[in-house]
Amino acid sequence: MATLQKIRNRGVFIGIIIGGALLAFIAGDALKSGGSLLANSRNEMAEIAGESINIRDFQERFNHSQEINKLMSGQSSIPSEQIERLREQVWQQMVQEFVMNREYDELGISISSEELFDMVQGRNIDPTIRQLFQNENGLVDKDQVVATLKQLIAAPNGTPQKAYWLNIEEAIITQRNLAKYNTLVQKGLYMPNALVKDMAVKxxxxxxxxxxxxxxxxxxxxxxxxxxxxxxxxxxxxxxxxxxTESRKIDYVSFDVEPSTEDYKATEKWVVDLKEDFTEESNNVQFVELNGDSDFNTYFFRQDELTNPEVNAFAFTANKGDVFGPYFENEMYKMAKLNEVKMLPDSVKARHILIRPINGDFKSAEAKADSLKALLAKGYAFADLAKDNSSDQGSAVNGGDLGWFTQGKMVQPFNDAAFSSNKNEVKVVLTQFGAHVIQVTNMSKAVKKVQLAIVDRKVEASQETTQLAYAKARSFAGNNLEATSFAKAITAENLNRRTANLKKETKLIPGLENSRDLVRAAYNSDDMESILLSNDNSAVFEFGNKFVVAIISDIKEEGIAPIQDxxxxxxxxxxxxxxxxxxxxxxxxxxxxxxxxxxxxxxxxxxxxxxxxxxxxxxxxxxxxxxxxxxxxxxxxxxxxxxxxxxxxxxxxxxxxxxxxxDEVSDITVKAFKTRLEQGYQYRTNYQAFQALKDNANVIDKRYKFY
Incomplete structure (x- = not known):
């Protein structure tokens, strides 16, 4: 099933192609008979053209779309930001189906089985299919199409291969229906010649x-x-x-969880207590990785490159193994140990050959890099091997030459290999990009550089400090449940009153991380007299290192603004x-x-x-x-x-x-002007026609109740 694997390998391409059409095939009768969608208003997440959309139906489609995306990408999970995009895509598809399918039925727009056959393996093959089954000559291999379809027919229902194909097939059907509709509307546009000429003259x-x-x-x-x-x-x-447009405004106070004096002292003591073990430790890299908040930094610093003058002075006068600190920097207590002292260049000139792994096979890439290194040892020209083998085409055309670069400009393994090499030495190193054959061809004068092992610990609020901040927020909320007392208490306690303007789709309130729950709470209540409650019926919301108490201060409904506003x-x-x-x-x-x-x-x-x-x-x-x-x-x-x-x-x-x-206005000028006008109108038709139908369908979006 090489073609099916090809489909999977082009998951991103297919995702773009099918766009809004993804998953339409599973809607079936549920979308045509509004009966199954009519449910308790608590579970209603939208209303489109008078039909209720149940959250369960939407979630079923969304879950299915996740599975399809996992299959197409080969991923076992989907990143959170992609989840949001996928959820929006499924929603837009549902809206498009409800709005457009009614138009298609009324206008008699459809795709016959003969037309679908023509789009898949006939004379007018759809660009999506053409892209999937194109051979090395740029032509569609129809025999391969037929063979693949036979395999798919024989495959059990629910198999990934069949799911891929059903989505692609439904996508091209949706695209063709929409293209027919847009063409129909565009053909109805007419620009009278007299009007065009008048506009051209003016x-x-x-x-x-x-x-x-x-x-x-x-x-x-x-x-x-x-x-x-x-x-x-x-x-x-x-x-x-x-x-x-609709909007809501909330007023809120934030009780920030900030480290106390005791927290600073406790963190400093933790570092001090570690000093003896750090001094005696021989494996500094392991010690830093096990005990510090930050990873070991392999960078070698030259004189005055360290921004802390005391640490800089220590590093270039101490003996290897000496420890400096604790010292306080960037809200962290730190200790620095002189790990290595070397004579190194500030910059090097190097060239490389990159072998990218195929299907994640780094071992094979490394093996090929080793074979190229062996050829270099036999006298083969580096530039020729780079031009013939390197995946980095930007440098391959120059024989692999990367020019001069300073320490830290390349990814860490590449950087370490380059700055630890002798002139003309050849090394093979692995990075996230693949296997590199590296040769340093020149280097600047070597200078004294130092490498420090730094153990650090960020000062963070203790559990006791966090509980104290929460207690303050809970006390404020408990004593000020109503709008009037809420406002008076802010003034009386000299708190900082903040405001946020929200929309239903607002994902993040500036300054409050992961604050979608507060937006949902604001839209799940119309009460402007009482403070907002979370899903757990709590008046205190927690966002990162902040506890928040909020109240709705203004509600604007969609429509005409009140005269007083x-x-x-x-x-x-x-x-x-x-x-x-x-x-x-x-x-x-x-x-x-x-x-x-x-x-x-x-x-x-x-x-x-x-x-x-x-x-x-x-x-x-x-x-x-x-x-x-x-x-x-x-x-x-x-x-x-x-x-x-x-x-x-x-x-x-x-x-x-x-x-x-x-300017002279000739018939040719008028004709060209008319063509430009018509093209402009036709370009806008695709969006504006659908938008008009969507507006007429009176889409009521209640997704904010659930996400």
Missing amino acids: GSKKVDFNYIVKSYNLISDSTINVSESEIRDYYSKHEDLFKQ KVSEIKRAIRKDKKAELIIAEMAKNSEGAQSLLSVAQKENLEVKNASGISFQSFQIPGAGIEPKVISTASMLVKGNISSPIKGNQGVYMLVITNENS
């Missing part, structure tokens, strides 16, 4: 103009009165401006409109009978500015910003005429066209 015209602008900031806000009735009227007429914004808009009316009236009066824009500018005490190369399709005016009304007026204004006052975003404008020119 877009070809470019104008230069002079303008004046009177900023709204010249009128003080305090001089403009805004009544409550005006606010209500503006709100009712502009509700679309006040749409908001938008009063300040509405007042600014109304003041701007009233300022515009005043300025327009004044400008209109001062421009009566004016022969030039300069005369109006002088009366208004304004500066005449200019803009050039502005067309109907321009996005902004250099120096003025985004002013679509001014741009549209400029594109239509007759040259030499002074415009009426124009209400802009930053102020009121008046302008006069000083120059204009237009």
